[in-house]
Amino acid sequence: MGHEKLCTSDLDPSHKVYEACRFNHCNFGNADFSGLTFRGCLFEGCDLSLARLRNASLQEVRFLSCKLLGVQFSECRKLLLQFGFEQCMLRLTAFNGLDLRNTTFEECDLQEADFTGADLSGATFGHCDLHRATFFRTNLESADFRSAFSYSISPGTNRLSKARFSMPEVTGLLDGYGIEIE
Numbered sequence: 001m002g003h004e005k006l007c008t009s010d011l012d013p014s015h016k017v018y019e020a021c022r023f024n025h026c027n028f029g030n031a032d033f034s035g036l037t038f039r040g041c042l043f044e045g046c047d048l049s050l051a052r053l054r055n056a057s058l059q060e061v062r063f064l065s066c067k068l069l070g071v072q073f074s075e076c077r078k079l080l081l082q083f084g085f086e087q088c089m090l091r092l093t094a095f096n097g098l099d100l101r102n103t104t105f106e107e108c109d110l111q112e113a114d115f116t117g118a119d120l121s122g123a124t125f126g127h128c129d130l131h132r133a134t135f136f137r138t139n140l141e142s143a144d145f146r147s148a149f150s151y152s153i154s155p156g157t158n159r160l161s162k163a164r165f166s167m168p169e170v171t172g173l174l175d176g177y178g179i180e181i182e
Helices: 169-173
Strands: 004-006 017-019 022-024 037-039 042-044 057-064 082-086 104-106 124-126
Touching: none
Parallel strands: 004 022, 017 037, 022 042, 037 057, 042 057, 057 082, 082 104, 104 124
Antiparallel strands: none
């Protein structure tokens, strides 16, 4: 099924696969996407807050200017999982345990997002707010945090080899050590 959906709140339950679809300014708040497959789709200006994604398959899906408060991406199917976010509200989202290698987050609000146990090697956090985001046993090797801000990442509990940071935000790597920097 490949076409543009305009302001459609409910997906047709008979369709399990949405391919090359564009969802424009749809309200999917609290929607149940469990078991559905989205392949090569774009969600633009949509509200997907608290949408349920149990065993949903997101393959090459882009989210642009979307509101995704509290979405549990960790419930998605792991196979072929690939998505990107631009100018999205991703507060309180869960990405724990996911393979998110080379994922792009651009100008996103990721406050209190959970990345515990995720593989974010090669990921880009361009101009993202990571205030109180959780990084624990997270692979951040070669990740790009140069324009990200408000992060607190422990080098002792995360893999940071070749990750890129910039001053003065890089001091967020020392938050857990009780060090005063002047």
